[in-house]
Amino acid sequence: MKDLSLHILDIAQNSISAGAGQVEITIEEQPSENLYSLSISDDGKGMDEEMRNKVTDPFFTTRTSRKVGMGIPLLKLNAERTGGSFEIDSKKGNGTLIKATFVFNHIDRLPEGDLAGTIVMMASANPSIQFIYTHRTPAGKYTFDSREVQEVLGEIPISELSIYPYLKEMINENLKDIRIH
Secondary structure, three states, X not given: OOOHHXXXXXXXXXXXXXXXXXXXXXXEEEHHHOEEEEEEEEXXXXXXXXXXXXXXXXXOOOOOOOXXXXXXXXXXXXXXHOOOEEEEEEXXXXXXXXXXXXXXXOOOOOOOOOHHHHHHHHHXXXXXXXXXXXXXXXXXXXXXXXXXHHHHHOOOOOOOHXXXXXXXXXXXXXXXXXXXX
């Protein structure tokens, strides 16, 4: 995967497949600590200990359409390549938390990619699932909550293609406001 937004998309798709009704994506930038962290949690069906131990193996997947599952192993590799860490906390019936930390200024830390586009695409393609995206930097915090956005939109469904560019622009403008200049 060439950027973090693609990792987010992949892990969130796992959450959707696990029956999640809510997916929380949190990014924290802490340059003074030389730390960049990404966490994705859900309220899906969770994993038992055996599956949790296998899920970082690229030759393990729950999908029947292919014999490898590269998303989680690649995220783990990309985090550890920077000197960061990777952890999974999951219990059967209690959802899953995946957290990857990266060394902030490491040359191998992947670029963020199109975070706004990824968040809007997930929310519009899965309107029955609540997506909460929070991004923290030393300059501030921004949160996008798909349920709150849907309330503001009223009768217009979040899945309406014509609002996609406006939602994406809204997220990008808010991220620009909290970026370290």
